[in-house]
Amino acid sequence: MKTSLLDGKKPAHFDKHIIGNLLLDVAPPDEVRQEKMLIGVRNEAGEIYRLIGATKLNSFMNAVEELFDLGLVDELHDTEEPKDGCDAIFSEP
Numbered sequence: 001m002k003t004s005l006l007d008g009k010k011p012a013h014f015d016k017h018i019i020g021n022l023l024l025d026v027a028p029p030d031e032v033r034q035e036k037m038l039i040g041v042r043n044e045a046g047e048i049y050r051l052i053g054a055t056k057l058n059s060f061m062n063a064v065e066e067l068f069d070l071g072l073v074d075e076l077h078d079t080e081e082p083k084d085g086c087d088a089i090f091s092e093p
Helices: 015-021 027-032 055-070
Strands: 004-007 037-042 048-054 088-091
Touching: 004 027, 015 048, 015 055, 027 048, 027 088, 037 055, 055 088
Parallel strands: 037 088
Antiparallel strands: 004 048, 037 048
16 A cells, blocks of 8 residues: 655644554655545544555555544545545544
């Protein structure tokens, strides 16, 4: 899985836990956006500051599970429609 911080967006206070719990390769945002499935992570200001891209469904599901385990919620949990180009968007409840 690949990840990128978005320019000009402040990382959330829990960001170090994401990096600690998921095996992620840092890549430029354009490269991350080319992955089949995208996860966005919102900061306290409600902005998506991190993208996580997964090629395989099982990688995507593992990432989603880890983010749930960190106490984050997926605002797209009840919908099949992507939002802002993301298949899941996580933030604090």
